[in-house]
Structures are given as C-alpha cells and as structure tokens.
Amino acid sequence: MHTQPVIVNIGPHHPSTHGVFRMRLTMDGENILDVEPVIGYLHRGSEKLAEERHYTQVITLTDRMDYVASMTNNQAYVLSCEQLTGITAPDRGQYLRVIAAELQRIVSHLVATGFFLQDLGAFATPLMYAMRERERVLDLFEMLCGARITVSYMRIGGVFQDAPAEFWPALGKIVDELPAFIDELEGLISKNEIVLSRTQGVSVISGRDAVNASITGPVLRASGVSWDLRKAAPYDVYDRVSFNVPLGDQGDNYDRYIIRIREIRESVKIIEQCVKQIEPGPVRATSAMLFRPPVGESYVPIEAPKGELGFYLVSDGSIAPYRMHVRAPSLINLTLLKQMLVGWKLSDAIVSFGSIDVNMGEVDR
C-alpha cells in the first residue's frame, strides 16, 4: 500500500502547547517521524527592553518571563544585580527570599504536575486539585507584596517589605497541610495503571545526553544526575538549611513527574526550617531605587523550578544595564525535544512535551 507521511501542526494555538509553542510533526499514522519545534510567538523583547530601564525597573520585566514562577525570576535577577553592585541583602531579607522562592517552586511544580496529568487526559481533576492549592500559596504572595502572579517582590539588597503579621500563621497552615494534599494527589493518580503504562519508559533521556544538552532542573535530575544549584553553588541562605535532592533512575516521563512531587515535599521542609531560623531584623540593605554599578559583568545562576536560571548583566556604569541576557531553562530544556519524541506516538508527544515543563514566556522572552 502506498502511504505518505503527513505533516501535522500542533500549535501555536493548541490546548496542550502550554502557551504558543508549535510543533511541526511529520507523522506516519500515529507515529512521529520528525519534529520541528517552532518558537517565537511570545517574543516580547524583554532583554532589549531591559537596556532602556534602570536596574530596579527591570524587576517587573522578569516577572513576565516565566509567569508561573515570578519569585525565582526576581531572585535570579536581584542576585545578579547584587553581585554587580556589591550589595548584600540582610539575613531576614535572604530568608524571606528563600521562603518566597520555595513557595514559588511549589506553585510551579503544582502547575507542571497538574498540566502534565491534564495532557495525559485526566479531565482536569488533578489540575483542579493542584490549582486549588496554588491559589492558597498565591494568597500568601498577596500578603507579601499585594500581587499574586506578577509579584515584583524582591529588590536589589533584599525584599520590598517585611512579611505582615498574618503571613506567618497562614504560612504555617499551608506548610502543615501541603504534605497531606500531595498524598491525596498521589493517591488519586500516581499509581494509576494508565498513568504508569503511558509514562514509564516513554521518552527516555539518558543522564549523558541531558548533560551534553545542558539540561538542568528536574528534567536533569530525573535522568539520575545529581545537580542542584541550591547544593552546588548555594545562594541566599540555602547553605543553612538541609534538604534532599530527589533523583530519578530512568529519565522517562514518569521520573520527571514523580521528581516534581518529591521536590514539593523537600520545599516544604526548607520552608519549615527557614521559619524556625528566621530572626527579626531589616529586610532590605538599601532603599535606593537607582544604582550606578561599576563597569563589569555578573552572572549568578539559581535553581529555578524549571532549571538553572541566570541573568547575565553587563554594566557600563550607567543606571541601566548595557546588556542583559537570560539563561532560560525552559528554552535549553527543549533542546532534546526531537530525540524525545521521534519514534513515539502523537499522544506521547503531548505528554513528553508536558513533562519538560516549559513556559513559553520564558522560552521566547
């Protein structure tokens, strides 16, 4: 029988492309022969815009890159600025940053897990559960800075303001209840036969390939490579808390899913320790809005929920960065997409893409 491969466009407008990603799939029936990723539909020129704004203003731009994890974007940017200007944030500010960043990791992983299961076809039930918990964490962000998504909470030399009194009991409640919620989610779906049969052994990335492709974050750790910047190059107060780094052993979709669940549990542990260790004091080293850092460059990588996130800043001594480059984990984690998808079926393509957990705001910037 004479057959002919068909080119199918998945995206840019598609329920499962997590924004405006486009996959040009060459397909033989259900099987994928070739993948051509097309990106750039959400390009907003953030890096160029940064050159027109002074250092503090750029914080609002970073909110809008990975809009599921604004706190960690803030953190990466202000850490880079602090290296450039030589300012160090006070202890309380650093603790608040770590608490906010870990809450953000929980949110990001909840969203990733929820949408991953949605891609598997679980008709929104796990997604709704994840979103319900996410809303509660966003309430905390609202207490911290008044915003839920585009937080702009962190400042060069600390954070925007101290946490209000009602923040701590609310945080304690969420930290207490979150493990039970994760148990509930896992009980619902983690050992589901359909989930197992559809995720185990699918789209395997070996540790070697992952390292060669500079993949970072949960995707790398799912392949069994122990690399977590919170351990490898501790920033803020991560060297004062103890936590585990969950590792997968196969590098398949199931590992990438389960690693995120485990990381949520570890984040809860980090927050608990921070709450115990934090002491009263200033949260911000300087209230200055304008900075004239010396001529030079800086790069501080952090472990964002999706992988290594860093802002490379070049200063020419003026109040605005001369050049900003973002090392976006979402973009670099997409490198192996073709290798992951070819040979699998269309349904797997959607799930594998979901398992990388990319955010198009960060890919296109």
Added chain:
Amino acid sequence: MSPLKDNSIFSWTYESVANTLGGPEWLAYGLGAMAVIMVVVNGFLLIGTIFTWMERKVVSRFQSRVGPNRVGPFGILQAIADAVKLLFQEDIVPRRADRLLFNAAPIVMLAPSLLALAVIPFGSGSYVADINIAVLYVVGMSGIASLAVLMAGYSSGNKLALLGSMRAVAMLLSYEIPLVMALLGITILAGSMSMVDIIEAQSVPFLLVSPLGALIFLIAMSAELNRPPFDVTEAESELVGGYLTEYSGMKFGVFYLAEFSNVVLAGALFAILFLDGWEWAVLPSHLWFLIKVFGFLFVASWVRATLPRMRIDHILAFAWKYLFPLSLVNVVALAMETIAWPDPSPVQLWMMIAINWGIAFTAIPLMSLVTNLGTPARAGQRVVQTEEVN
C-alpha cells in the same frame, strides 16, 4: 400494526382520531404512531439533556468546583442556555470540507441512537416494539455512530479530525467483538434476544450471574461511546476536538447531544441487561428504571472525572489481548452452565453465581499475568533515589 396495539399512547390517539373524531383509519394510525415517536424521542432527549447538566455538576463536585449554577435552580437550565447559544452561533463549513458528508454526519450520529429506542422498554409495558432480535438490533444501531464519526472526521478536511476518526474506526472494530460476546452471554442465559424476555428471565439480576459479562460490557461500551479512558477520538489535549474540531453551531450541538444520548442509551441497556430493568421496584416502574439508568450515568461521570486517557495502541492491545479472551471465557462458562442446568432452581442459580464470581476473580488476574497488561507490581518497581548532600 399489532405490537403497537398494546401501547396506551398509541391506542388513546388511535381511538380519539378514529372513533371520537371519526377520521380515516390510516390517519388515526399515522397520528398514533407519531404520538408515540414524539413522546419517546423527546422524553429520551430530555433525559440526555439532563445528563449533560448532571455530568457537569458531578464532575465539578469531583474537582472541588461548583459547576453550572447560574441558569435556573442549581443551573439545571444550563443545557437550554447552551442550546440557545449554539443555535445563534455562526454555522461554519470549512472550504476544504466535503459539504454533503459534513452536514450529514451529525444526523447519522443522532439517528441510530433514536432508532435504537424502539426496542428499549422504559417501564413495565412501555416499549414501542418488542422484537425478537432486539439485542442484535441495538448493537447494529450503535455501530452506525462510529460511521458518523468517520464521516465527520474524513469530511472536515482537517488532519486532527482525520486522526480522531481513524482512531474511532480502529476502536470500533476492536471493541464491537467483546461487546457482542458479553451480550451473547446474556442471550445464552435468557434464551432470548428480546429485551422484555431478558428482563423476565432475570430472577436474579444478571449483574450477579454474569459479573465478567457486566464488566466487559461496561468497558467495551465506554470504548464504543468514546468515554474516558477511551476518549481518544476527541482527545482534547491531543487532537484539540478530534472529529468535532471543525464543527460549530447546532451541528456541534447535535453531535454533543447524540454523544450524551448514547451514554443514556447505554445506561438503559445496562439497566435492562444486567440490573433487571424495571423489576424489583419499590417505586413506579418508570421511575425505578430511571434511577437505575442514572446510577449508570453517575458511574460514567465518576470514571470520566478520575481516569486519564489511554494511548490508542494500548487500547487496541487491551481489547484483543485482554478483553477478547475474557469474553470467550465468559461465554464458554455461561454456555456450559446453561447446558448443565437448563432450567436452574434457586439453589442451582446461586451455585452458578458463585462459580461465575470465582471465574471472574481468577480470570482477571490470570489474564493480567499472561498478557503483562495491568500488572499491579509495576507501581512498586520504580525506586526514586534520594541523595543527601548535606
């Protein structure tokens, strides 16, 4: 003309037109038949519409949401609001579509499920026709719905729709067989294919007598109906809308209604074949029957809210490697029991039930072991290491 004579709606209309008003007999007959059709079709579609509301409400509760609650009390008029919205929506036919097939597909989808109603007894004495091949007739009718899916997907001129319809055909071919085998078991037990006879033959509901058959029927039927976890034909996370992608307006509405009506029809079938129809009633028989149907519909919504979607090759492997042999076991067991006890006494019947449950509980794990599908051990195999660096 004879089977309709028993029908109270028909005879009332017939009598009024022919005797009271003195109309000609052909007119009385025609009007009587139309009256029956109107009551059955509209009543059925009303139940289908209520089910659309019910599913949204049930699934919302599973997802810790509220669901529709704006239109009417508890949002019960939501389905009507949806229908009005769809009626006013622009009716788009893609330029690359095959217009004839594209327009015919929704009708082909809805018509068979309405035709199948003819043999469904909704309560004691409430049926349009009691034909002696009713089971076969219903299976034939439900098969046509998949043809409509193929027509819709093929004529849309859309690759995603085409993929969806191809999946539908592959699934139809695979799941029709276990479905028919499950129904064959029922036919052997009842000794008849007539719905009324099957209900009368159930001194104990066939759910107890043939648990394996009921399970196979449930699974195969959800595949036939494109319900989760077999909803690959319109997998919204993969194929956007599957074969429905290009449909809008009331054509989409008809598809939507047909899908939900088909589930109601399946519920009615399940209630008749496995739950003894309207019998064992403590309430009026029609209401009792409806309660059983809605019990099935609730389970259908429950499954939809819980299970992720299977992959098409897993679905086909499951049908051929797992469900088909199981259905053979079921049919052979029931046939041998029927030969041994052609007219079972209550004691023999309960022995039969015990044997069949035993077979169900051994055959299912055994099949899992042989086919390596659904091994419970798989969940525990994976060890996620945790590295403590501090």
